[in-house]
Amino acid sequence: MRDFRIAPSLLSADFACLGQEVRDVIAAGADIIHFDVMDNHYVPNLTVGPLVCEAIRPHTTAPIDVHLMVKPVDSLVPMFAKAGADIITFHPEASEHIDRTLGLIKESGCKAGLVFNPGTSLSYLDHVMDKIDMVLIMSVNPGFGGQSFIPHALEKVAAARQRIDEYTAKHGGEIWLEVDGGVKVDNIAAVAAAGADTFVAGSAIYGQADYQAVIAAMRAELAKVA
Ligand code: DX5
Ligand code: ZN
Numbered sequence: 636m637r638d639f640r641i642a643p644s645l646l647s648a649d650f651a652c653l654g655q656e657v658r659d660v661i662a663a664g665a666d667i668i669h670f671d672v673m674d675n676h677y678v679p680n681l682t683v684g685p686l687v688c689e690a691i692r693p694h695t696t697a698p699i700d701v702h703l704m705v706k707p708v709d710s711l712v713p714m715f716a717k718a719g720a721d722i723i724t725f726h727p728e729a730s731e732h733i734d735r736t737l738g739l740i741k742e743s744g745c746k747a748g749l750v751f752n753p754g755t756s757l758s759y760l761d762h763v764m765d766k767i768d769m770v771l772i773m774s775v776n777p778g779f780g781g782q783s784f785i786p787h788a789l790e791k792v793a794a795a796r797q798r799i800d801e802y803t804a805k806h807g808g809e810i811w812l813e814v815d816g817g818v819k820v821d822n823i824a825a826v827a828a829a830g831a832d833t834f835v836a837g838s839a840i841y842g843q844a845d846y847q848a849v850i851a852a853m854r855a856e857l858a859k860v861a
Contacts (some may be wrong), residue, residue, distance in 0.1 A: 775816030784817030796830025
């Protein structure tokens with residue numbers, strides 16, 4: 636069985652007490668903190684930057700997974716690395732030089748990943764698999780929490796799974812396959828069955844009072860997946 640990781644998105648947390656929200660969700664059984672950065676340019680919404688990443692960093696030893704929905708990308712990479720990011724992902728169409736941006740992320744000591752919108756082709760992976768630690772498939776169009784899962788994303792997850800398995804069988808290494816958008820207790824098993832190993836969930840977790848109950852229910856669903 637694959638290792639499954641649950642990554643609550645802080646986008647749906649209470650921003651007036653983010654440190655507590657980080658601690659609570661990790662204590663409730665989450666593995667990773669997903670940190671959504673929006674710039675009101677690449678996506679029509681504005682969230683948080685490196686200062687907030689730095690502020691939450693002391694609240695957990697869990698990896699912080701910074702999802703950059705920004706354009707341009709490069710200048711923010713060293714800033715987030717310095718602010719304590721462990722993983723930095725970006726949208727390939729938001730970077731003029733994908734290979735260079737991936738290199739920047741690796742040089743800054745972080746794991747690197749590409750993010751694919753529902754309408755973005757996986758062919759961006761063709762020549763950069765050697766620089767990638769994570770592939771993130773969006774199952775909503777980026778910009779907002781609380782949207783509905785786009786079912787077609789399951790086929791894309793399966794296609795990404797195949798690419799990753801073919802690459803790692805030949806070259807070794809580990810590449811995580813994350814899915815982001817509309818993931819809930821009632822669809823997480825289908826997302827895992829399609830091939831994902833890392834699950835972002837914002838509103839599904841932070842929208843409930845009992846984080847532990849939601850995460851336990853998600854793990855129970857994941858346990859059903861062979
Ligand atoms: C969307 C963000 C997601 C979002 C997930 O642009 O990248 O991380 O917060 O939220 P839910 O789980 O509510 O769809
Ligand atoms: Zn995200």
